[in-house]
Amino acid sequence: MSNTISGKNLLRPTGLQCKNLQEYLKSRPPEVLNKLYHNPPICLAVFRELPVIAKHYVMRLLFVEQPVPQAVIASWCSKLHFEEHQKVVLILNELNVWKEASIPGGLPGWILNTTFKKNLKIVLLGGGKPWTMSNQLEIDSKPRDVAFLDSYALERWECVLHYMVGSQQQEGISADAVRILLHAGLMKRDEADGSPVITQAGFQFLLLETALQVWYFILQYLDTIEARGLDLVECLTFLFQLNFSTLGKDYSTEGMSEGLLTFLQHLREFGLVYQRKRKAGRFYPTRLALNIATGQNKPLSRDPEKEGYIVVETNYRVYAYTNSNLQVALLGLFCEMLYRFPNLVVSILTRDSVRQALKSGITAAQIVGYLQQHAHSKMIEAGPPILPPTIVDQIKLWENERNRFIFSEGVLYSQFLSQTDFEVLRDHALSTGVLIWQSERKRTMVVTKAGHDDVKKFWKRYSKGSS
Secondary structure, X not given: OEEEEOOOOOOOOOOOOOOOHHHHHHOOOHHXXXXXXXXXXXXXXXXXXXXXXXXXXXXXXXXXXXXXXXXXXXXXXXXXXXXXXXXXXXXXXXXXXXXXXXXXXXXXXXXXXXXXXXXXXXXXXXXXXXXXXXXXXXXXXXXOOHHHHHHHHXXXXXXXXXXXXXXXXXXXXXXXXXXXXXXXXXXXXXXXXXXXXXXHHHHHHHOOOXXXXXXXXXXXXXXXXXXXXXXXXXXXXXXXXXXXXXXXXXXXXXXXXXXXXXXXHHXXXXXXXXXXXXXXXXXXXXXXXXXXXXXXXXXXXOOOOOOOOEEEOOXXXXXXXXXXXXXXXXXXXXXXXXXXXXXXXXEEOOHHHHHHHHHOOOOHHHHHHHHHHOEOXXXXXXXXXXXXXXXXXXXXXXXXXXXXXXXOOEEEEOOOOOHHHHHHHHHHHHHOOOEEEEEOOOOEEXXXXXXXXXXXXXXXXHHHHHO
């Protein structure tokens, strides 16, 4: 009498979750955190990203050698900000920056992690071992200035972005970068020909600021680092040494392990460092490495103008005042291109072009958000609304065409011998909240898969009682 109907909810969103440094470190086991805290650059990076109140607590405890009562630490913060205090306590616990310790008399207290405290002192006051890349170098005969480094970093990073949007200008991307894009779910293999295509998360990734894109990409790389035979702690330490380096200054590779040299080559492929040749003894960090994990997004010299460049008209025409191939390719994900001029692209939003984007996993909200985010200043002045309401509504309607059905897993009950039997079982399923659909005329009903066992047991009890 029952048949299983299998299916899945096709509307479940798969948004991009971009962790910051704190969230990434919280996901690491305590033993890994302790290893990381043996390195002063990591301690400085963690301290820098702490909330202001947390920094205040750490600085007041830095030179205290015994536990401090929790009540005393709580008194350092106004009662009006007690919620912020509790959040800070949780953050410091999760990051293993401090730990609970009992005070003579049984009072609970907190004391800073010994390793973290020792290495934070070193980085703030000086001393300790020289950093990996601190060896002296002879003056570079062909020095690279900041403008060159910015241009190089942008060119390398845009290779990755061009590959994601499927533009023609995608030469030079490494197989390693492609593997990371697939691993991160930013791209997926097309079911028809197996070629990588952008996903919903990938489109969301393209809307992020450059610094956040790089940080997210590096986090995905770090997920695979142990499979590559590299040491996570060593690579993270080097990454934050780069973060505290000086833009335009060259650094030595002398004394680096084989693993670090391999890591350096990967960073070179992504545009985080410039190295003239693979075996050159010097390298230059780029602005991408300096911006990493800080939330800062200092623009690169060749970055397209931050001002909006898109004009959308009520006749579905989209005008983009840009000469950036990347921006044109990005627009081409959901628009049909009509004309291309030196600094202007004319395209049109069509049902087919939008549905193609929706098929790739891009949502109507993301398309509308992108057009609003990059709207030309003239459109902003004419608003609100920034975009013509007819265009916004039509894009959403095209999405709703694909979302007419919601699939749920369930079990079908049919072929009841009498109307009474059907109504008894239907009413039971309805009362327990597991009924998905029913047809009284056809004596057919569908219950959730989770509720199937309960309905089946009830039916057996009812059948025995009625017989």
